[in-house]
Amino acid sequence: MPFLFWRRKAPQPAAKSDCCNGLTWTAVADFGHAAGVDIDLGRCSVCGSYLMCATYGASATYHRVSEERAAHYLSLQKDDPERLRMVLRKWVDS
Numbered sequence: 001m002p003f004l005f006w007r008r009k010a011p012q013p014a015a016k017s018d019c020c021n022g023l024t025w026t027a028v029a030d031f032g033h034a035a036g037v038d039i040d041l042g043r044c045s046v047c048g049s050y051l052m053c054a055t056y057g058a059s060a061t062y063h064r065v066s067e068e069r070a071a072h073y074l075s076l077q078k079d080d081p082e083r084l085r086m087v088l089r090k091w092v093d094s
């Protein structure tokens with residue numbers, strides 16, 4: 001999957017969004033840090049898709065994830081945070 005980077009303050013961030021143009025989203029969960037990357041889960045407020053936001057320094061990347069995957073991560077966060085951290089680290093590396 002190609003990573004799409006842009007500066008948060010760049011004038012046209014929407015064009016590089018992994019989801020709907022505009023990219024207004026609602027945060028659902030903060031997954032903390034994995035491999036130096038800050039990871040949040042949210043939902044696109046246009047289409048309702050789950051998005052994972054990976055923030056590294058001034059760059060942020062958004063990736064659409066399936067309902068199943070989002071639910072899986074959320075249940076791991078609750079039941080097995082250590083495992084979630086491992087899974088996210090792998091996700092960041094991929």
Ligand SMILES: [Zn+2]
Nearest residue numbers: 019020044047
């Ligand atoms: Zn969307």
